[in-house]
Amino acid sequence: QVQLVESGGGLVKPGGSLRLSCAASGFTFSDYYMNWIRQAPGKGLEWVSYISRSGTTIYYVDSVKGRFTISRDDAKNSLYLQMNSLRAEDTAVYYCARGEYGITATATWYYYMDVWGKGTTVTVSS
Amino acid sequence: SYELTQPPSVSVSPGQTASITCSGDKLGDKFACWYQQRPGQSPVLVIYQDSKRPSGIPERFSGSNSGNTATLTISGTQAIDESDYYCQAWDSSTVIFGGGTKLTVL
Numbered sequence: 001q002v003q004l005v006e007s008g009g010g011l012v013k014p015g016g017s018l019r020l021s022c023a024a025s026g027f028t029f030s031d032y033y034m035n036w037i038r039q040a041p042g043k044g045l046e047w048v049s050y051i052s053r054s055g056t057t058i059y060y061v062d063s064v065k066g067r068f069t070i071s072r073d074d075a076k077n078s079l080y081l082q083m084n085s086l087r088a089e090d091t092a093v094y095y096c097a098r099g100e101y102g103i104t105a106t107a108t109w110y111y112y113m114d115v116w117g118k119g120t121t122v123t124v125s126s
Numbered sequence: 127s128y129e130l131t132q133p134p135s136v137s138v139s140p141g142q143t144a145s146i147t148c149s150g151d152k153l154g155d156k157f158a159c160w161y162q163q164r165p166g167q168s169p170v171l172v173i174y175q176d177s178k179r180p181s182g183i184p185e186r187f188s189g190s191n192s193g194n195t196a197t198l199t200i201s202g203t204q205a206i207d208e209s210d211y212y213c214q215a216w217d218s219s220t221v222i223f224g225g226g227t228k229l230t231v232l
C-alpha cells in the first residue's frame with residue numbers, strides 16, 4: 001500500500017544538526033512532488049519545504065531558509081531534510097507528505113498533499 | 127504574504143450540519159483543500175480542488191469556494207468527526223495553511 005515512513009528525529013541542542021529521512025513505498029516516487037510539514041506542540045500545521053519531481057524546483061518557508069535543505073533520491077525512493085543551526089522554535093513533529101501539483105483546463109493551479117507519514121519528533125533543547 | 131483565516135473552534139450537535147470557513151483575499155480564484163487531523167494522528171486529506179472527495183472519504187464531507195471564503199461542510203456530523211480541520215491553498219509557489227479549527231461534537 002502507499003506509505004511514507006519518517007525517521008531521524010530526536011533531541012538536539014540549539015545550534016545542532018539533524019537529518020530527517022522519509023521512505024516511500026507503494027507508488028512511483030519520482031512522479032510526485034514531496035513535502036515536509038511540521039507541527040509544533042499544541043500548534044497548527046506549518047509547511048516547511050517542497051521539492052519538485054525532478055528536484056529542480058525547491059521552496060522553503062522563510063523561517064528555515066539558509067538553515068534547512070530538502071533533497072530526494074529517486075533511486076532509493078527517499079526524501080530528506082537536512083536541518084542545521086537548529087533553534088528551540090524548530091521543535092515539532094515533522095511530517096513527510098506526497099504532493100499533487102498541476103493545472104486545470106481553466107488554467108487554475110492546484111497543490112494538495114494526499115498521503116502523509118506518521119511523523120518524526122524533533123526536540124531542540126539544551 | 128498570503129494568509130488564510132479560520133475560526134479557532136466550531137461546535138455542532140450530533141446529526142447536525144457543521145460548517146467551517148476559511149477566508150483569504152480572492153480565495154475563490156484559487157483552489158482550496160481541507161485536512162482532518164484527529165488527536166494524536168497525522169492529517170488526512172478530506173477535500174481537494176474546492177469540492178472533490180478523495181477515495182474513502184464519506185459523502186457527508188463537502189466543500190465549496192467562492193469570493194473570499196472556502197467552506198467545509200459536514201452533514202449528519204458524527205462523534206468520530208471531532209477533529210482539527212485545516213484549510214490549505216497554493217499561492218506564489220508556496221503552500222499556505224489556515225490556523226486550524228477545532229470541531230467539537232456535543
